[in-house]
Amino acid sequence: MNQRANDPIILKIHNDDNVAIVANDGGLPSGTVIKPGLVLQDGVPQGHKFTLVPVAQGEAVVRYGVAIGYATENLTTGCWVKDSLMSMPSPPELERLPSGGRCRGIPAPLSGYTFEGYRNTDGSVGTRNILAISTTVQCVAGVVEHALSRIRSELLPLYPHVDDVVAIEHTYGCGVAIDAPGADIPIRTLRNIVLNPNFGGEVLLISLGCEKLQPDRLLPAGAIPVASDSRVVLQDDCHIGFEAMIEHILLLAREKLERLNRRRRVTCPASDLVVGVQCGGSDAFSGITANPAVGYVSDLIVRSGGTVMFSEVTEVRDGIAQLLARAATPEVAQALRHEMAWYDTYLQRGGVDRSANTTPGNKKGGLNNIVEKAMGSIVKSGVSDIVGVVSPGEKVTVRGLNYTATPASDFICGTLQMAAGMNIHVFTTGRGTPYGLAAVPVVKVATRSDLARRWHDLMDVNAGTIATGEKTVEEVGWEMFHFLLDVASGRRKTWAEHWKIHNALALFNPAPVT
Template structure:
């Protein structure tokens, strides 16, 4: 995608665009000259679109070289183009899309790049060394939160190689239609989160005892060893149920969990960082609190870094079905084969049906904050979002809650919700996440480092202690997409190695897990 900056005031992404976005903080007043032909006719906020030429009623509005909508009314040159005068176009018809028609660009392998990670017996590599305590039902969440606090205060200081203790609480497990077909999504999500490489295969499960989702279900791929409240308790125990009749009161339950945690901490403490090739990176790309700069600064730089990781043999996933659906015609040609292309279409169709059943449609996205940041509709948002995927071929498509199967670039189907997307990318096996934002969000995950990239320098300066990288320098001409992409790639290696700490981890800002449950609740 070619970037054409007409002057220091606006950015025109593609030569065929009839709109440009305002760069200047504080926006432009009426009467400001943009170029020889265009002068603003009204105030236009930063990030919002200005019409570079007259646009007749029902004519196409073009950004990124793609139609983002049609004009609801005639729009004069120099006027403000926004959600009030742009009509949402029809989504691309899924049955007419080209599959695997684009020859992937020639990209030489990227060799010699490494990071310091925690290698697991199954060959996966963690970027953190974390004791994960998952729950089989929300009923025990309060107990787990209480115990995690005790572990951090009383046990963790004795195990310096362990980074953290995390309670994997959620709202699932009982009062749900657990045998409904769609229940496979939350169940496999919880099972696969327990396999995340940052937990070093030392996951603990705390259950109640009477729930529909029994603890053993979450560990069906590994031995289940029940904790017994006796002096001869199994040192390898990984499951504890609070309703076990051997417990006399809450204090007994807590002591049992502490005893089990201590043994897991002892084993985790033996893990040491070792030099691993960059091919062991599993990076999730996500955006949230997006603005009109997302698609011209942060996301293109992330896309460049995506290609670097793929060239190094690593794994990258991009997600957010509703922020892909309107740009799907740009992605199906990049599928490595027709089967992968069809899988992309199948995921779009599944989500179309899911929204229809809920009597919703894609117009529910974007958010009020996205619109305030200059995004008129979900088409414009999607075109800026998919740029995070770079130019690499798409080698696989996985459903919500599934694990990655192949190295390279994968589309991991998730809702666009930041918290649900992050939860599902954890289940897919990511060991680090890159999160771009233009409006700002303190989002973070305790299980993996979350590296936050600002789309504009105003946000990066205002939130100087929350943002890890300022991509707004691309808009001001201080940096290039390629330069920022390399900077991000090196920062990913440093954070994956523990040499640098993501701001969210340094500040202790961590969001709850949020499961995607399309099944009925009983």
């Protein structure tokens, strides 16, 4: 790229946009000449918007070809569009939107791409070989933590083909209204996490004994493949002291590790990938660089016959009309409406609306409101038809592009996508976050080259080269696709895996706590 360091780098998305963003590191000062007749009236930070033409009070501020807000006063050309200069549009009324269900057909298939994975008896494929220890209640966390430490130090070195041991810990299980409406969500989430492909069906269940979430309710006999002899109840009379509890857990763990250690990677088609895509610490570049590149990868995976899930209700709510137009069937369209309406009601009960989503970091990165954020968020889904909708805590059941309804919280979204069955995760960020999951490899994608340089040992892919014109969306997309295959095969580790950066799982519990 033959651009001088101080030359303005300006990004406009759609022909109809009346604003553009500044891509230069450090932003641009007041008086910068963008082109003849267009001079910045204010200093504009990197990622922030300025007006390309005058925008009258009450007129739409347009980015991505849609109204992301309305000017609260007359804006001159070259004006920095701050939060205070825009009011937010009303959300789309679900009942007035088109019904959708217009399937555009199957895209050109993509064949010949494989990875080395662990095939499970239920047909799913793991990208890692992990022993899971599930829990029914937070009360057992200290015991499980002690057992984990001993398993890692004493047992794991004996089983070189096992990647790790992971506790499925949480703050649920007791002191909750377990039969209230909405309580089924955290319970089925925990139940389905046990079935994640990366656990290979070898799971221990640790309970206290007196909690509301009893083992048989969490993992019903016959319905979930966790044998009764894989359960430890700490209050059982056989446990005489703390050491007896730990030794019981280690005994069962050794049996599980023996079986897991006999597993080997086999060549699997890319159609066995189940990829969760998410963004966190988003900025104005998210919808220009990283998310479009992830969208390109999403389409490649769908064309390969694989499964992709995108999520975050409040971050698609304002783009629901675009999603309805991509619904493969009327049933999928109706399911999308249902999930949006359910979440609208959930937010109303809490006395907030979708505008509560946008964070101070989002705004510092140039995203004025949730409408603008949503337009950049949904592009992670690519352009494929949406073939399935997954309610919170449920498992994905159909291959292709699925909408998995979750809150936008990074940690809750990741937990719910684990329950849905993802075996690899793609996470884009503009502000930067050390987010990671213990059970699923997380590929981190930087929206800006400055972030990729500063966090060189935390970011796996730099999509910032798209903003500077060094690479195209397609080039970064293919780079990421091959990186995913390598990570899924165990040939490469993500930085989060390298540093063992793991966030705690976070359950979505809309029911009351007693």
